[in-house]
Amino acid sequence: MATIKLDHVSVSFPVYASATRSIKNRLMHSATGGQIHTGSGTNRITVVEALQDINLDLKTGDRIGLVGHNGAGKTTLLRVLANIYEPNEGSVSIIGKTAPLFDIRLGMDPESTGYENILLRGLYLGLTRKQISAHIDDIADFTELGDFLDLPIRTYSAGMQMRLAFAISTAVPPDILLLDEGIGAGDASFLQKASERLRAFTEQVSIIVLSSHSEFLIRQMCNNALLMEHGRVIGSGATEDVLEEYRLLLNLGGERAGPVVNSPSQLAENTNTAPRFADPLSGFTTENSARWAKKTASLLKKKRWNEVNLERLIFELEQLATQPSPSLGEATFPSGSSFDVSELVKDLVKNLFLWHFISEERTIVNREIINRTRDMLLLAIDSDPSLYDSISNTLNDAYPIQLDAAAHSADIDPTNFPRECPIDIHKFLNKEWFPGTQNQ
Numbered sequence: 001m002a003t004i005k006l007d008h009v010s011v012s013f014p015v016y017a018s019a020t021r022s023i024k025n026r027l028m029h030s031a032t033g034g035q036i037h038t039g040s041g042t043n044r045i046t047v048v049e050a051l052q053d054i055n056l057d058l059k060t061g062d063r064i065g066l067v068g069h070n071g072a073g074k075t076t077l078l079r080v081l082a083n084i085y086e087p088n089e090g091s092v093s094i095i096g097k098t099a100p101l102f103d104i105r106l107g108m109d110p111e112s113t114g115y116e117n118i119l120l121r122g123l124y125l126g127l128t129r130k131q132i133s134a135h136i137d138d139i140a141d142f143t144e145l146g147d148f149l150d151l152p153i154r155t156y157s158a159g160m161q162m163r164l165a166f167a168i169s170t171a172v173p174p175d176i177l178l179l180d181e182g183i184g185a186g187d188a189s190f191l192q193k194a195s196e197r198l199r200a201f202t203e204q205v206s207i208i209v210l211s212s213h214s215e216f217l218i219r220q221m222c223n224n225a226l227l228m229e230h231g232r233v234i235g236s237g238a239t240e241d242v243l244e245e246y247r248l249l250l251n252l253g254g255e256r257a258g259p260v261v262n263s264p265s266q267l268a269e270n271t272n273t274a275p276r277f278a279d280p281l282s283g284f285t286t287e288n289s290a291r292w293a294k295k296t297a298s299l300l301k302k303k304r305w306n307e308v309n310l311e312r313l314i315f316e317l318e319q320l321a322t323q324p325s326p327s328l329g330e331a332t333f334p335s336g337s338s339f340d341v342s343e344l345v346k347d348l349v350k351n352l353f354l355w356h357f358i359s360e361e362r363t364i365v366n367r368e369i370i371n372r373t374r375d376m377l378l379l380a381i382d383s384d385p386s387l388y389d390s391i392s393n394t395l396n397d398a399y400p401i402q403l404d405a406a407a408h409s410a411d412i413d414p415t416n417f418p419r420e421c422p423i424d425i426h427k428f429l430n431k432e433w434f435p436g437t438q439n440q
Contacts, residue, residue: 002096002175002206004081006056009090011076011231015046050076052231054090058207065222065239066211067246072228074211078102078178081209096175096206099125104165114149114156114164115140121168135171142167142197158359170197173204180211195364215243215307216372217365240309247307300343303350310372314379341380341387345394346402348373348428353406356435371431378429392425 051073058064066074079085080092082100107124108117118139122132140149143163145156153161202208202221212218218225218239225242227235227249235245299308351370354361381387399421407414427433 001060003060003094004056004058004176004207004209005091005093006054006080007091007093009051009054009056009080009087009092010049011051011080011085012047012049012088015048050231051080051087054233056226058209060206062224063208063222064210065218065225065242066209066228067218067225067242068228069250073231074228075102075180076231077228078180078209078211081176082178094176097126098176098178099169099174100178101169102178102180104169105161108153108161108165110154111152113151114143114145114153117153117164118149118168121165122171125169125172126174127172131172139167139171142193166194166197170201173201175205176207176209177202177205178209181213195367198364214365216305216310216369218243219310220368297343300347303347305347305369314372314376341377341391342394342398344373344377344380345391346398348377349395349398349402350406352435353402354409357406357410357412367434370434374429374431388425395425395428396421 054077066077068074076085078100079102080087081094082098082102083092083094084100105121107121109120112120115136118136119129119132122135123129143149143160145160145164148156148160149164153164156164208221210218210221222239224237225239226233227242227246229249235242296308296313299305348370351361351366351373355366355370377391381391400419403417403419404414407417
């Protein structure tokens with residue numbers, strides 16, 4: 001049985017010869033990272049306290065999300081769990097094989113062939129030569145790289161390298177999986193296959209610790225979460241409760257979804273359960289439905305997609321099947337609240353353009369986000385067929401605007417593309433279609 005136990009763990013980094021940099025020190029004191037302390041005397045040493053008094057007790061079945069701003073200590077905590085950093089204080093006890101997937105291409109040699117890199121990356125992940133040999137055919141088949149595996153990987157495209165790294169990293173499930181912002185998987189045509197493999201891979205892992213800014217990813221993969229700030233754990237408990245607390249911390253408004261647990265013993269009680277998805281209405285009542293819908297509409301308008309409770313949004317949309325919709329372009333929630341379907345259309349157009357223009361956007365998570373948006377729009381059309389024309393018109397109106405915005409983000413010339421939308425609503429809402437793939 002896999003276990004992780006951290007007892008009053010602290011990690012600090014001394015920064016020598018920095019006392020004379022007074023302006024820089026002042027700026028660092030106002031930064032959002034760990035706590036910074038400076039000793040007295042002429043030879044002062046600045047110490048960055050990256051983690052402070054962390055207690056953690058995880059067992060088989062736990063899926064923990066690490067939530068917090070950049071510099072809160074999430075990645076440092078992952079590196080402690082991976083034995084990359086040793087604590088200055090406290091103790092770390094880990095039972096089980098651990099796989100840190102911070103950079104899935106780490107340990108690969110550009111001058112070595114694909115087959116040689118299967119061995120190198122496998123050894124880096126802690127696999128034996130026997131384990132690697134037993135899976136080498138499966139890895140090779142999954143990559144679909146064929147004879148390229150006999151060539152140095154410096155001859156590969158970025159997408160080909162990512163295919164190889166992903167296949168190796170997900171060949172043998174560890175006991176404990178450490179993830180930082182999920183796993184990218186290369187080009188669009190490979191993503192569906194990669195998504196299915198990643199889902200099966202994570203289901204076989206005993207413990208997952210995931211650091212991410214994506215609420216969608218945290219909500220889908222984790223049954224509990226830790227909220228970190230300045231190297232400390234300031235909240236812990238059920239995923240939805242901690243995410244709501246984080247929104248409050250970011251001054252996004254809204255109501256506390258429930259009490260956030262702060263005691264390590266309480267966290268242990270909450271985390272010793274089988275993985276589960278958050279209840280879309282957990283912590284909410286009928287009385288605050290209108291307030292929730294207003295906040296959700298505001299987040300959508302601000303393009304803060306990752307902060308939206310997608311489970312509840314889909315639940316509310318499903319209620320459209322029994323609720324009449326009085327006006328074109330608007331879907332009505334129970335309790336009289338509403339949101340503008342056109343915002344979902346604009347978001348979908350934007351995300352498809354970014355997918356097309358920027359290869360880094362072609363991730364499993366973004367594929368899921370795009371298709372969840374399509375699901376919402378299809379549900380809305382099911383409830384009110386008159387929305388079909390409204391969505392089609394919004395698609396045509398949003399196309400040139402989002403084209404210019406995405407082209408600017410990708411630093412490419414938008415005049416190379418048609419100014420009128422070249423696809424119809426059927427292709428737009430087809431969950432198998434992604435621009436830039438062979439299905440376009």
